[in-house]
Amino acid sequence: MVAWGSAALLILLPLLAMQVTNQVNWGVFDFVAAALLIGGAGLGWELALRLTRSRAWRAAIALALAAAFLLTWAELAVGVFGR
Template identity: 50%
Template sequence: MAGWAAAAALLLLPLFAVQFTDGVNWEMVDFSVFGAMLLGAGVSYELAVRMTGSSAYRAAVGVAVAAAFLLVWINLAVGIIGSEDNSANLMYGGVLAIAVIGAAIGRFQSAGMTRALSATALAQVLVGIIALAAEFGSTAPSFPEAIVLSTGFFVALWLLSAYLFLKAASG
């Protein structure tokens, strides 16, 4: 229940920000997408919690769901490669596809999830390397720092999740 209350509070934050600042210009579509993302993340975590009593497994799912949520949210809001309009950001959809397909192939079992999230971290690194090598988003003032920092951040999250799944598999 606390998680759903936190999700509702997160959805209310931009609503208040729209009322009191000029820096936040959300429309109904933005609220709908954000709400759908929160719902998807919440349902995913709820299903995982119901699957197992392992705290390591639950934490691993929480980290993976948070990483996926943040990756989508950042790309929709500002983009990692250049701006949110840069089509190179679509490569991050491939990162998420590897996570989802790997999880399904591993049947959501801890050992399979360890491999899936490790592969996801590798895919995240490859997207960063491709973006840097091809100079995608090079016109952005934050190039290449944004790509390097975000790649490191997300790789750390994917690997943390993989490690927690490994702990769940061994104990």
């Protein structure tokens, strides 16, 4: 419950920043993309916690989720991989 609340707050941080400065300019697509990325990573982690008890597997899954999250975020933010 705390983790999902933290995820929601993380998604709302840019909304707060938009009220304070004009350097943050997110549209609806940006918020939807952030919610899908953060929610997908959260669901993946919850699934990993439910399906395995091995610390090694959990660490590997956490690393894979973090890598997928960061690579996707970087691609959406600045187009690192192509175009």
